[in-house]
Amino acid sequence: MIDKQSPIPIYYQIEEYIKKMIENKTFNPGEAIPSEREFTEMFEVSRMTIRQALTNLVNEGILVRKKGKGTFISEGKIEQPLQGLTGFSEEMEKRGLVPSSQLLEFKILQVPESMTKQLKMSLNQKVYEIKRIRYADQIPMAIETAYVSCDIIKDLHEEDTLQSLYAYLEKQGLKIGHASQTLEASLVTKEDAKLLDVPEHSPVLLIDRLTFLSDNRPLELVKSIFRADRYKFVIDIQRKD
Incomplete structure (x- = not known):
């Protein structure tokens, strides 16, 4: 899923992985994505790295955070x-x-x-x-x-x-x-x-x-x-x- 030996930053690889999951309809608009903890275990990286990737996707409008509920795939603009x-x-x-x-x-x-x-x-x-x-x-x-x-x-x-x-x-x-x-x-x-x-x-x-x-x-x-x-x-x- 990600290459830890690659010069490409890990958080960026995770962003691209999530984008591909959306393109493949694995994650659909309005659905919740795995938690930071689940992603941390999945990729075996620090929680800070996961948080950076998710924050970048939120800033792009691809993900949306809902307080007390989690992070969801955006419905689109x-x-x-x-x-x-x-x-x-x-x-x-x-x-x-x-x-x-x-x-x-x-x-x-x-x-x-x-x-x-x-x-x-x-x-x-x-x-x-x-x-x-x-x-x-x-x-x-x-x-x-x-x-x-x-x-x-x-x-x-x-x-x-x-x-x-x-x-x-x-x-x-x-x-x-x-x-x-x-x-x-x-x-x-x-x-x-x-x-x-x-x-x-x-x-x-x-x-x-x-x-x-x-x-x-x-x-x-x-x-x-x-x-x-x-x-x-x-x-x-x-x-x-």
């Missing part, structure tokens, strides 16, 4: 193109997954001063603050906090937030035009790790999206935290003449 403006529910349905939401907070508050410029609002105006966990096939994928103008949506209720917000808005006769979006990498906080069911300090993707109506009025500012082990963004880039 959902790809979302950065072209086009779609909501979470629309993207999941395109992939044959069932989207759902758990509402964590729903309240009306004065627009935060830090958002007044982006939303083109004054401090005396109000926004809905909507914080949700977004699920795909009952697996938590993201934590989403949206700030939506109360002047544009007059009568939003908690039950309305359990569906696609974009679909709800379009039913109200509002036409969504475009959005600007930023994306950066970070590590999950202790509180968010529990909500996303990932280990503390796991990598996450932080996404801020400012959405406009077709008449260029700012509609909402959304701050999202996506699991980096289950989600990735892709973009088609063309070279200009």
